[in-house]
Amino acid sequence: xxxxxxxxxGEIAIRILRACREMGLPSVAVYTDVDQLAxxxxxxxxxxxxxxxxxxxxxxxxxxxxxxxxxxxIHPGYGxxxxxADFASRVEAAGLTFIGPRPETLALLGDKLAARQAAxxxxxxxxxxxxxxxxxxxxxxxxxxxxxPVLVKAxxxxxxxxxxxxxxxxxxxxxxxxxxxxxxAAFGNDTVYLESLVQDARHIEVQILGDxxxxxxxxxxxxxxxxxxxxxxxxxxxxxxxxxDLRRRLCELARSLGRQLKYRGLGTIEFLVxxxxxxxxxEANPRLQVEHPVTEMVTGLDLVKQQLSLACGEPLALxxxxxxxxxxxxxxxxxxxxCQNGFIPAAGVIQYLKEPGGPGVRVDSALYPGxxxxxxxxxxxxxxxxxxxxxxxxxxxxxxxxxxxxxxGIPTDLEFLLQIIDSPEFISGxxxxxxxxxxxxxxxxxxxxxxREMALAAxxxxxxxxxxxxxxxxxxxxxxxxxxxxxxxxxxxxx
Amino acid sequence: MTLYTVSFGSxxxxxxxxxxxxxVNGEPVKATFQTLNQYGLHLLQRGYQAxxxxxxxxxxxxxxxxxxxxxxxxxxxxxxxxxxxxxxxAPSGTLTAPMPGQVVQVLVEEGQAVKEGQPLLVIESMKMxxxxxxxxxxxxxxxxxxxxQQVDKGQVLAQVE
Numbered sequence: 001x002x003x004x005x006x007x008x009x010g011e012i013a014i015r016i017l018r019a020c021r022e023m024g025l026p027s028v029a030v031y032t033d034v035d036q037l038a039x040x041x042x043x044x045x046x047x048x049x050x051x052x053x054x055x056x057x058x059x060x061x062x063x064x065x066x067x068x069x070x071x072x073x074i075h076p077g078y079g080x081x082x083x084x085a086d087f088a089s090r091v092e093a094a095g096l097t098f099i100g101p102r103p104e105t106l107a108l109l110g111d112k113l114a115a116r117q118a119a120x121x122x123x124x125x126x127x128x129x130x131x132x133x134x135x136x137x138x139x140x141x142x143x144x145x146x147x148x149p150v151l152v153k154a155x156x157x158x159x160x161x162x163x164x165x166x167x168x169x170x171x172x173x174x175x176x177x178x179x180x181x182x183x184x185a186a187f188g189n190d191t192v193y194l195e196s197l198v199q200d201a202r203h204i205e206v207q208i209l210g211d212x213x214x215x216x217x218x219x220x221x222x223x224x225x226x227x228x229x230x231x232x233x234x235x236x237x238x239x240x241x242x243x244x245d246l247r248r249r250l251c252e253l254a255r256s257l258g259r260q261l262k263y264r265g266l267g268t269i270e271f272l273v274x275x276x277x278x279x280x281x282x283e284a285n286p287r288l289q290v291e292h293p294v295t296e297m298v299t300g301l302d303l304v305k306q307q308l309s310l311a312c313g314e315p316l317a318l319x320x321x322x323x324x325x326x327x328x329x330x331x332x333x334x335x336x337x338x339c340q341n342g343f344i345p346a347a348g349v350i351q352y353l354k355e356p357g358g359p360g361v362r363v364d365s366a367l368y369p370g371x372x373x374x375x376x377x378x379x380x381x382x383x384x385x386x387x388x389x390x391x392x393x394x395x396x397x398x399x400x401x402x403x404x405x406x407x408x409g410i411p412t413d414l415e416f417l418l419q420i421i422d423s424p425e426f427i428s429g430x431x432x433x434x435x436x437x438x439x440x441x442x443x444x445x446x447x448x449x450x451x452r453e454m455a456l457a458a459x460x461x462x463x464x465x466x467x468x469x470x471x472x473x474x475x476x477x478x479x480x481x482x483x484x485x486x487x488x489x490x491x492x493x494x495x
Numbered sequence: 496m497t498l499y500t501v502s503f504g505s506x507x508x509x510x511x512x513x514x515x516x517x518x519v520n521g522e523p524v525k526a527t528f529q530t531l532n533q534y535g536l537h538l539l540q541r542g543y544q545a546x547x548x549x550x551x552x553x554x555x556x557x558x559x560x561x562x563x564x565x566x567x568x569x570x571x572x573x574x575x576x577x578x579x580x581x582x583x584x585a586p587s588g589t590l591t592a593p594m595p596g597q598v599v600q601v602l603v604e605e606g607q608a609v610k611e612g613q614p615l616l617v618i619e620s621m622k623m624x625x626x627x628x629x630x631x632x633x634x635x636x637x638x639x640x641x642x643x644q645q646v647d648k649g650q651v652l653a654q655v656e
Contacts, residue, residue, distance in 0.1 A: 182624055185599060229623075336621075344594045345621040347648070351551045352535060352561060369534075375595040375620045403564035408535075408551050415565065446506055450562065452519040453526050453539055454548065455501035455508035458558045458569045460517075460528065461537075461550045 002097070002312050005030065005066045006044065008077030009056060010366040011382055012288070013040035016075050019304040020044075028069045032056060034374050039366045053376050056080045059087040063094050073097035073311055079378065082287040083110055083158060099311045101264050101286040102212070108261070109284045112155045113193055116281070122257040124281040127272070129195035138176055143169045146194060152176050154183030155191045158285070160230030162186060165197065198280065200432045201272040203227065204239050205285075206254035207295045209306060211316035212264030218251040219295050219303075220325050226420060228343070228436045233413075234420060235291035236330040237298045240391055240429030246277060257284065265307055266292075272433075290333070290380070293362060297329035297387040328391040330398050332421070334365075334382040336373050338411040347375040352408030356401035360387040360394075363401075373410055381412065391429070395421055416441065500572045588631055588655040592646045596620030603653075605638045615653050618646065629655050 005028040006016045013029060017040065020027040029044035032053045041047045048065040055061050057080055066074060074091050076082035082100065085107035091098040100106070109115045113133065116126045133155060134142070146166075152175050154162030162183030164175035180190035203224045210216040223239035224232045238247070254269035268289050270282040292303050301318070310316060336346045350371040355363050365382030373381065384401050388394035402418050419441035425431045499510040511518045518524070526541040539546045539562075548562035560567040600617040603609055614626040615635070637654035640646060 181600075185619070185624065342593070345596075345623065347595050351559075352549045377621060379621045406549065406561045406564075408549050408559060408561050408566075411566065418564070444565075446503070447563070449541075450546075451503055451506065451567070452508055452522075453524055453541070454560050454562060454567060454569065455503075455510050456517055456519050456524050457528050457537065457539070457548070458501055458550065458560065458571060459499045459510045459512065462552070462558065462571060465552070 001025070002073050002308070003028065003069070003071045004073045004075055004099070004308070005048075005062065005069065005071035006040070006075050006077065007056065007062045008075075008080060008082075009035055009038055009040055009377065010380065011364045012077040012290070014043050014366055015364055016077060016288075016304055017043040019302065019308060023305060023308055025308065026071075028065065028071045030056070030062065030065050032376075034372075034376055037370075037372060039368055039371060056377075059084070059090055062087075063090060063096070066094075066096055071096070073099055075099040075307070075311075076287070078287050078290055083285070085110055097311050099265070099307055101261075101267060105261050105263065106286050109267075109286045110156055112153060112157060112283055115284055118260065119257055119281040119284070122253070122260040124253045124257055124269075125279065127196050127198065127280045127282070130193045133191045133193055134176060138173055142194075143172045146172070147196060149197045149199075151195045151197050152179040152192050153195055154179055154187065154189070155193060156187040156189040157183060158187070160227070162192070163230060198272045198274050200434065201274045202239070202431075203232075203270065203282070203433050204242070204250060204273050204279075205268045205270040205289075206251050207289075207292070207303075208254050208258045208263060208267050208269060209303075209316070209318070210258050210261075210263030210265065210267070211310065212262060214259055214262050215316060216255045216258030216263050217318060217320045217323060218255050219299050219301065219323055221247060221250055222291055222294055224291060225431055225433045226426070226436060227433055232291060232333070233335075233436070234330065234332050234417070234426075235294055236328065236391070236394070237294040238325060238328065242273070243277075246273070246279070250279060253281075257281075265310055266303055275432075290383070291331050293364060293383065293385040294329040294331045297362070297385060298325045298327055299323055300326070327387055327389050328394040329385060329387045330391075330394045330421075331383050331385045332398060332402060332417045333380055333413075334384065334405065334407070334417075335379045335413045336381050336410050337379050337413050339413050339416040340411070343413075345375055345379045346410045346412075347373050348410040349373070350407065350409045352406060354404070354406040355382075356384065356404035358397075358400070360397050361401045362386070367407070381407075395427065415444070419444075502570045502572075503567050588633060588636075589651055590615060590627055590630055590653040590655065592618060592627075592648055592650045592652055593625070594618075594620045595648045596646060598640050598642055598644045598646060598652070599624065601638065601640070601642050603635050603638070605635050607635050609633065609635055609655060615655075616640070618652075627652055629653075631655055 003026045004020050006013045017027050027044045029041050029047040030050050031041050032050050032055050034053045046069050050061050081087040085103045088098040088103040120126050149167045152164045162179050164179040166172045166175040179192050184190040204221050206221045207219040221239050222235050222237045224235045226234035268285040271279045272282050273279045337343045338346050353369045362385040386394050386397035497512050501508045508519050526539055529538040531538055535550045537548050551559045553559050556571050558569040596618045599619045603615050609629045611632045613629045615629050616627050633655045636656040640652055
């Protein structure tokens with residue numbers, strides 16, 4: 001029997017642990033010392049402490065945790081070590097199953113230059129760019145020859161990190177050094193290359209699933225153009241406003257690259273599609289994606305269970321003809337970010353929580369009242385995914401679900417998400433990856449009557465919390481009685 | 496009579512409580528409140544409308560209000576309260592951490608002349624790096640942090656004179 005160690009945290013660890021439980025597979029969670037009280041720990045049969053906060057990246061500690069619990073497979077989730085070829089090899093060398101593509105596939109796709117070449121060989125159009133890594137000192141002739149604006153990209157980049165945009169020749173050197181520095185910190189490798197920037201393009205990606213022997217199927221595409229600082233914020237399936245012909249071509253190309261790699265498990269082939277319908281291979285993500293639920297909602301498949309059953313050694317029973325898309329699904333990412341304050345990551349304790357529900361609403365969340373949000377890891381708290389017969393119905397459900405979501409104690413991006421999905425561009429489906437850069441949210445009209453009421457409620461509440469709430473207020477002692485009386489009056493009075 | 500000023504961002508409301516009678520901006524509030532549980536959940540009733548809201552104390556004069564899909568932050572000032580010395584009046588040459596995180600790089604030294612906007616150090620939080628720039632042109636008078644150090648939100652990173 002396969003026993004799965006989930007080498008991750010947060011909502012994705014919970015997502016994977018739920019699938020294990022559903023399939024009757026015993027599971028093991030891991031946690032660092034800042035995550036002792038994290039929710040994912042309680043979703044597993046067993047949980048192993050890893051110590052230091054950085055140890056989700058400590059391959060040796062994870063293999064050791066598998067050994068001492070008898071786990072014989074490791075699911076890496078996304079981020080952390082999920083695309084690390086060296087880790088995957090060490091897992092396999094230790095006699096364990098790595099739930100993901102083969103280590104050599106990870107190595108190939110992890111090197112963005114090698115991935116470009118592989119894609120090109122499989123017939124996918126690639127963006128014009130440098131065929132070799134940039135030397136440490138950027139030669140002047142390169143800086144002069146390039147067409148600006150140009151992207152400086154880390155060969156081992158991912159998740160939007162290690163990418164900088166150079167607008168002019170004098171920008172190039174500082175941007176190269178900034179990209180190198182971020183890449184070194186995030187991936188331990190500061191090699192970068194140049195790639196043309198496609199302006200006003202959409203980010204469309206295709207989900208593939210392969211049996212590792214050359215059979216690869218596609219599970220349709222996702223539209224992920226709503227991004228901020230190259231981090232996806234809202235994703236949907238299928239992509240709005242693309243022709244059936246383009247959709248078929250992208251899916252066929254993604255399968256073709258998958259077949260060439262004899263791809264094993266789940267993967268995503270990302271494309272940029274410009275205003276003229278020209279499309280280019282961007283990169284391949286050899287792992288489960290954050291936005292995988294929208295594909296699950298429209299295909300009715302459980303992607304994590306597909307991964308787990310392949311890892312158990314079962315043949316891939318699913319055929320392309322079995323994949324039928326139905327309706328429309330949208331995902332919005334709930335982040336611990338202060339959107340009214342420069343999108344600064346926030347940390348704190350969840351003081352109050354109410355999560356949405358109802359038909360066609362799915363919440364993948366790691367929150368609970370009292371949960372401690374640290375700034376150690378990324379700011380994703382939860383995902384709200386809705387399904388509807390049409391895109392319009394899915395948007396309406398998402399609007400309802402986001403309005404129902406209440407998170408007290410830390411700032412989140414909830415209001416920002418609502419402003420985006422209410423914007424005419426989002427509703428029309430006509431947006432590109434730069435949409436949020438110039439996004440001006442519609443002014444939220446203050447609700448004066450409600451604010452008047454809340455002003456009074458706030459004062460009464462503070463008074464009621466005497467003595468601690470009263471302490472900062474230097475008042476005559478009698479005041480506290482007045483306030484309590486006023487509160488009671490408000491509480492029990494009639495209109 | 497006790498007068499409080501409650502502000503939501505730039506909008507201010509004068510809350511006047513006299514005995515068991517309360518007005519906001521001089522007018523009575525035609526709603527009643529009910530406490531639903533001991534954890535800050537309340538109910539507002541306005542005519543036949545009922546609306547849930549959550550109140551939670553952030554510090555001694557700040558309350559977070561969750562209501563109707565919105566998160567409001569209420570600052571409450573009381574005229575009878577002695578105003579404590581606040582660091583808001585700190586000299587503008589002070590650079591503080593906007594978020595908790597780790598100092599990854601210190602780009603200047605104490606005593607060094609810097610220009611306004613010049614990056615002084617880099618901090619990282621949730622895998623995001625942020626350059627902290629000098630608030631003014633002058634000299635780095637004090638640099639109490641080192642690379643690798645964890646910092647809390649609001650902690651002083653540098654002092655430029």
